[in-house]
Amino acid sequence: MSGVEKILVHVRVNGEPREALVEPRTLLVELLREHFNLTGTHIGCDTTYCGACTVLLNGRTTKSCTMFAPMAEGGEIITVEGLSKDGELHPVQQAFAECHGLQCGFCTPGLLLSTVHLLSKTRKPSEKEIRKGIAGNTCRCTGYQNILKAVRAAAAEMGKS
Ligand code: FES
Ligand code: FES
Known part of the structure; x- marks a missing residue:
């Protein structure tokens, strides 16, 4: 959509600094899936019911379909892709x-x-x-x-x- 001022969002995802320029209405789950290509976080309902979109944000479970991406500014996010270490499952x-x-x-x-x-x-x-x-x-x-x-x-x- 043209005419909408975008916001630069900075987060750490699975230990790595990431940033993306997004529309204010972008959901956290969209930031992860569409901007960072972390498609392990799923969208099952989009109404805060199913929990398929759950990630850890600053150590707390968060339904990422329920939060706008700019609200996570500066946050530390863990997605399912960040659970295994050196090829070993968590x-x-x-x-x-x-x-x-x-x-x-x-x-x-x-x-x-x-x-x-x-x-x-x-x-x-x-x-x-x-x-x-x-x-x-x-x-x-x-x-x-x-x-x-x-x-x-x-x-x-x-x-x-
Ligand atoms: S997609 Fe179902 S709670 Fe987020
Ligand atoms: S919804 Fe299929 S394993 Fe849970």
Whole structure:
């Protein structure tokens, strides 16, 4: 659209400084997907319901379809692409793979980040805390049992260190 003044947004994404010139109405999820080509962050509903767009912003889970990109100025963002290190899956990713915590995988990036956030707060979450921790993430395929199993397995693994 012409005539709209663009805004230069600076963020750190997965440890790297990034910037983009965007229209003020650009959503954070659009910044990630369309400007930075980080397409692991999904758009499932666009109404703050499903959690497929969940990322960590300054250490907190954030539904990136619900925030304008300029609001993240100066922020530190972790997306699913930032979880593995040196070719090794993050323990949460490993647990989801081993416990078959996904089917189509559309919800998975958001669930992984919600789980990483939960386990950053408590290494030994109760069943209630696990369910609350992923309550903002909807899965349409799995029936949740293997997702819960994966979160418990990740907690057990990460609790060893
Ligand atoms: S796409 Fe953001 S909550 Fe569904
Ligand atoms: S695995 Fe398909 S939506 Fe969750």
